[in-house]
Amino acid sequence: MKLFVVERYGANDAGIKDDSVQKQRLDSLLKKAQKRKETAENAIISEQQQEQEESVKKKKKRKSQVSESVEAEKPTEQEEQQKDDEDGLEQRKKATAEVSQDPEGFTVIGRDQFKRVKEVKGVAPKWLLHPTVISVNMKNLDANVDDVLDLAPVLKQTLKTENVQKMFPVQRDIIPWILKEFKFSLTGYWPRDLCVSAPTGSGKTLAFVLPLVQILLGRPLLEVKALVVLPVQDLAKQVFSVFQTYSKGTNVKVALAVGQGQIENEQRQLVRKDACGNFHSLAHIVVTTPGRLVHHLRVTEGLDFSKLRFLVVDEADRVMDSAQSDWLFHLEKHIAKSGSKRVLGQVPPLTIHTLETQAPPPQKLLFSATLSQDPEKLAKLALFQPKLFTSVVKAKNPTVDAENDEEDVGHFSMPAEIRERYVLCEEDGAKPLLLHCLLTKRAEKSQQKKGHGCKSLCFADSRVAAHRLCLLLQKLSESSETKLRVAEITAELRLMERNCILNRFTNGELDVIVSSDALARGIDIPSVDCVVSYDVPQQAKLHVHRVGRTGRAGRKGEAITVLSPQQLPSFQHMLRGVAKGNELKELKSPQDEMEALEETYKKALAEVRKCIKEEAKHKLVVKKKRTGVFKRNKTARRRSAKKLLKAKRK
Numbered sequence: 166m167k168l169f170v171v172e173r174y175g176a177n178d179a180g181i182k183d184d185s186v187q188k189q190r191l192d193s194l195l196k197k198a199q200k201r202k203e204t205a206e207n208a209i210i211s212e213q214q215q216e217q218e219e220s221v222k223k224k225k226k227r228k229s230q231v232s233e234s235v236e237a238e239k240p241t242e243q244e245e246q247q248k249d250d251e252d253g254l255e256q257r258k259k260a261t262a263e264v265s266q267d268p269e270g271f272t273v274i275g276r277d278q279f280k281r282v283k284e285v286k287g288v289a290p291k292w293l294l295h296p297t298v299i300s301v302n303m304k305n306l307d308a309n310v311d312d313v314l315d316l317a318p319v320l321k322q323t324l325k326t327e328n329v330q331k332m333f334p335v336q337r338d339i340i341p342w343i344l345k346e347f348k349f350s351l352t353g354y355w356p357r358d359l360c361v362s363a364p365t366g367s368g369k370t371l372a373f374v375l376p377l378v379q380i381l382l383g384r385p386l387l388e389v390k391a392l393v394v395l396p397v398q399d400l401a402k403q404v405f406s407v408f409q410t411y412s413k414g415t416n417v418k419v420a421l422a423v424g425q426g427q428i429e430n431e432q433r434q435l436v437r438k439d440a441c442g443n444f445h446s447l448a449h450i451v452v453t454t455p456g457r458l459v460h461h462l463r464v465t466e467g468l469d470f471s472k473l474r475f476l477v478v479d480e481a482d483r484v485m486d487s488a489q490s491d492w493l494f495h496l497e498k499h500i501a502k503s504g505s506k507r508v509l510g511q512v513p514p515l516t517i518h519t520l521e522t523q524a525p526p527p528q529k530l531l532f533s534a535t536l537s538q539d540p541e542k543l544a545k546l547a548l549f550q551p552k553l554f555t556s557v558v559k560a561k562n563p564t565v566d567a568e569n570d571e572e573d574v575g576h577f578s579m580p581a582e583i584r585e586r587y588v589l590c591e592e593d594g595a596k597p598l599l600l601h602c603l604l605t606k607r608a609e610k611s612q613q614k615k616g617h618g619c620k621s622l623c624f625a626d627s628r629v630a631a632h633r634l635c636l637l638l639q640k641l642s643e644s645s646e647t648k649l650r651v652a653e654i655t656a657e658l659r660l661m662e663r664n665c666i667l668n669r670f671t672n673g674e675l676d677v678i679v680s681s682d683a684l685a686r687g688i689d690i691p692s693v694d695c696v697v698s699y700d701v702p703q704q705a706k707l708h709v710h711r712v713g714r715t716g717r718a719g720r721k722g723e724a725i726t727v728l729s730p731q732q733l734p735s736f737q738h739m740l741r742g743v744a745k746g747n748e749l750k751e752l753k754s755p756q757d758e759m760e761a762l763e764e765t766y767k768k769a770l771a772e773v774r775k776c777i778k779e780e781a782k783h784k785l786v787v788k789k790k791r792t793g794v795f796k797r798n799k800t801a802r803r804r805s806a807k808k809l810l811k812a813k814r815k
């Protein structure tokens with residue numbers, strides 16, 4: 166044990182050989198500590214006394230303003246009050262002394278000095294508080310293409326061939342605004358940035374495609390003037406095809422860079438190197454995803470964004486939330502190398518000198534159905550005098566308490582054409598059967614009424630859940646009279662496979678697509694009749710996007726969410742901030758049909774279990790084979806290397 170004894174003061178140290186000297190030192194240290202404690206306590210107590218006195222003074226003042234008759238009784242009350250206050254002070258003194266003294270005798274420094282910090286409430290900027298409200302009414306469209314827009318005849322012709330007769334409210338408001346800002350910028354002023362928050366399927370894509378093509382019409386020089394950023398490949402391809410449609414018959418060149426094929430192929434569409442070694446842009450508009458953009462900025466020689474005039478960010482909230490949200494930083498760095506335009510960063514104070522010496526920054530155009538109106542998030546984008554167009558008005562949700570109706574809680578809005586309902590499922594295990602019954606019922610009704618089946622999209626939480634649900638629905642419909650053709654789309658499938666399934670769905674070869682949230686955002690699938698949220702979405706945003714796959718472009722749609730009774734209150738609470746055209750109603754659960762199919766369901770469940778086991782086995786075999794081949798290859802390589810060495814030695 167001696168090993169662990171630390172002798173801080175050795176016997177040879179001067180002045181501390183005696184025990185008496187050590188005692189003296191200890192006493193003086195303890196005295197000092199005691200003094201410090203007392204002064205700290207006194208300070209706290211005097212502070213509290215002051216506060217107490219002030220409060221008593223205030224009370225006195227208030228009471229002196231009351232009438233005389235009441236005043237007659239006051240002195241006794243005041244005295245009592247003062248007594249009470251003093252007693253309270255005494256008690257608190259004791260309590261603080263007790264609290265600040267730990268049972269082991271240590272004093273916690275500053276324990277009584279902690280005070281609750283006052284919450285500072287942020288103030289939304291003016292442009293967020295005073296937006297221009299876009300109508301959500303898609304029924305009585307008054308804006309004829311010819312009357313409203315100052316568009317080139319080629320574009321008007323394409324609109325006619327695409328069967329666009331009238332402009333949707335977003336397009337009616339946004340297109341002239343962008344064109345006007347552009348004209349304004351030609352006079353030397355910087356264009357204002359734009360934020361658009363409009364419901365799903367309201368035609369936001371055309372609202373930026375048309376003005377960009379119009380502005381870039383007839384430009385002899387090939388320079389990248391517009392960069393359009395979307396969160397994922399599928400959406401970028403979709404927007405690219407709209408650009409292609411509307412740039413037909415014009416000299417506007419559009420390129421796609423989403424990482425679908427080899428990077429060299431994309432580079433060939435973006436830049437050309439001439440005989441003298443100079444680089445030339447090959448597109449006016451580049452449609453891309455954040456990840457691929459950063460890749461090109463790093464590796465594509467001669468890519469020049471210094472002449473950029475427009476930066477469009479569709480599904481802006483998702484793009485900004487994504488892991489690659491540093492793409493703006495990389496873009497700015499890239500531009501800074503070749504020019505002085507600012508994409509990010511502090512906007513300098515606008516003086517005549519800045520206007521004269523600095524080129525305007527690219528105008529940022531942000532679009533989304535669930536655009537964040539959080540000033541902090543938007544501040545990251547360094548928007549220049551932004552203008553907000555929104556269709557979000559005060560949410561009115563009859564299912565929520567009346568007091569909540571008064572709040573300005575609207576963050577997102579949904580198309581008024583969507584009829585939203587929920588169905589309660591008591592047992593979690595019976596959910597697939599309930600879904601099967603709902604879908605077959607809908608298909609039969611639609612067949613009777615319209616003469617064709619009902620196209621439905623079902624959203625599950627994950628890829629695995631979507632796969633299992635798809636198998637179950639397939640098995641159940643095999644044994645039922647109404648045969649539903651079911652397929653699945655998850656992020657695991659390649660783009661080609663996904664497109665193939667979507668084409669079959671659009672052509673009426675499939676009735677149901679089960680999907681993970683890979684399909685939830687932005688994808689424009691014509692005429693989806695019903696969207697079913699098989700698993701409850703965790704965020705209102707996700708719900709808005711899922712449901713938004715139906716009821717597009719003014720068509721009618723239906724959205725059903727499958728809930729357990731326990732999930733209902735939180736679901737209703739989540740939808741508090743979503744402005745809807747229709748109220749949320751309950752749909753009767755098809756109990757009779759479910760009971761009739763109980764045996765078939767059990768069989769289907771057993772078959773699916775078998776199927777999943779076989780799939781897992783198959784995957785394992787494939788994996789083993791791969792690793793086995795790899796090992797064999799490795800050993801073969803080693804053997805051949807050894808043989809070679811031997812041969813060399815010989």
Ligand SMILES: Nc1ncnc2c1ncn2[C@@H]1O[C@H](COP(=O)(O)OP(=O)(O)OP(=O)(O)O)[C@@H](O)[C@H]1O
Nearest residue numbers: 329331332333365366367368369370534687689718
């Ligand atoms: N003026 C119009 N007349 C008729 N159809 C239109 C018009 N404008 C757009 N559409 C069609 O409406 C559908 C939805 O448009 P779009 O994809 O632009 O919606 P969105 O607002 O971007 O939706 P999301 O927020 O879900 O991405 C598309 O099929 C498009 O062709």
